Amino acid sequence: MKKKALRDNDADTTLGTRIYESIANEIIVGKLMPGHRLDEQSLATQFGVSRTPVREALRELGARRLIDLVPRRGGVVTQIGSEKLIDMLEAECEIEGLCARLAAHRMTAMEKGHLRELHEQAAGEEKSLTRYFEINKEFHDLICAGAHNSTLDGTARELRFRLSPFRRPEPSTDVVGVISRSTGEHSAIVAAILAGEAERAYEAMRVHNARVNLGAMKLLQSQPHPEESGPGNGRSRSQAS
Amino acid sequence: MKKKALRDNDADTTLGTRIYESIANEIIVGKLMPGHRLDEQSLATQFGVSRTPVREALRELGARRLIDLVPRRGGVVTQIGSEKLIDMLEAECEIEGLCARLAAHRMTAMEKGHLRELHEQAAGEEKSLTRYFEINKEFHDLICAGAHNSTLDGTARELRFRLSPFRRPEPSTDVVGVISRSTGEHSAIVAAILAGEAERAYEAMRVHNARVNLGAMKLLQSQPHPEESGPGNGRSRSQAS
């Protein structure tokens, strides 16, 4: 078991925080899969620290629902069951819709320019799924930030964060088709926002997210029973949004 | 300073968790005001424990944004500035609107019955502001639960939770008027939900929340500058919703 390295100490953070970030990242990226047991002692050994900062990291992971923390029984990477996942997808769909509506009225000229530029840039990147995912994420980020409501933005961001393990890019069928359909829907959203048409932006975003999430849900339900497993076990569960 | 008592150990919780709950409650209830410094050692003494569980509680409070946790400088009860407060009010307004829309379609007959019953009961309680606040909270809880989306429900619940310090009942002008106006708007919401008219429920809830929150915001902005203070300092900042 190799010793894991922590981000440099340059920033004024505490060990517990850096460990939290490290573990959170591994969960999000999918290295630590749902159901995985997190043992204080071995984590401490891996990071080369004592159990104390590890315990604090686990506390925070628990508070942020990234792990389930049962008293006297340690932590387990949160299982997101299909019902919960559907809830989250639906919530994300709706909240991003809200953000799009607000963004249509509130984005500054600069923000709108940024959005347009990003969207145009996306047109040139229709082959790499990975690259497209990055641009897509920024697309949604920009719109949610454009709502100028830090609470909604934060909520949407957290949802995307927690959902990201279920959206890992994967060379699937018809990459170009998936991407171009998404890009088309994005166009409608961008147009509505640039025009300042709030309700249209709202609807466009909801339709877009609904379609994408419906696909994800179908994929999910067509799988036997993830049970003890999580994303990364059952393969082929990703979608371009 | 008197030693604070913790909830009984009957449930299988850890000290850190109970301390977290205790402090969180004091923040929400307004005993611990924004800007208040939380010192590990004195908290440990107050609760009669060592610093370790206190630190874990602070970690969790920080993760849940109830306190600001600056490395090597301890915790401070989160200041909610007026911009942030406005954000939260707006987010609450919108998300509860979403919940109302979903609830109109998804509430079971029993849930609808419960909602109607509660609303009728509220009609008989038009004098006690405190009692009204309780019923009101349950009203919003019921609707958000009725959306059958635990993510949205949880988000709305958390927002109400964090906003509650700004809604402490206070014998203000025209109690009966404030209550009856709210009750009237509640009637519209209930009617729409019982009829299963989603869009009408959505609009009714948003209009209701927008009005209430607008009032709260006006009250807030008419105050000089809360600065170092928080709710509970600047008096008379509450509203019936």
Place this chain on the structure above:
DNA sequence: TGTGAGAATTTTGTATGCATAAATCAATGC
């Protein structure tokens, strides 16, 4: 009076130790 350097004190961050609950394993009885 105000200011700044440096000492003293307080407070946080981390490590370590110990008690107890949980999990694991063994052996016994059926």
Place this chain on the structure above:
DNA sequence: GCATTGATTTATGCATACAAAATTCTCACA
């Protein structure tokens, strides 16, 4: 062969110890 109970081991919860950072205090000096 399998379940059950008791012993052993392991892991967690909490307390304590200590080092380093931050804050406060002191006092000389302009």
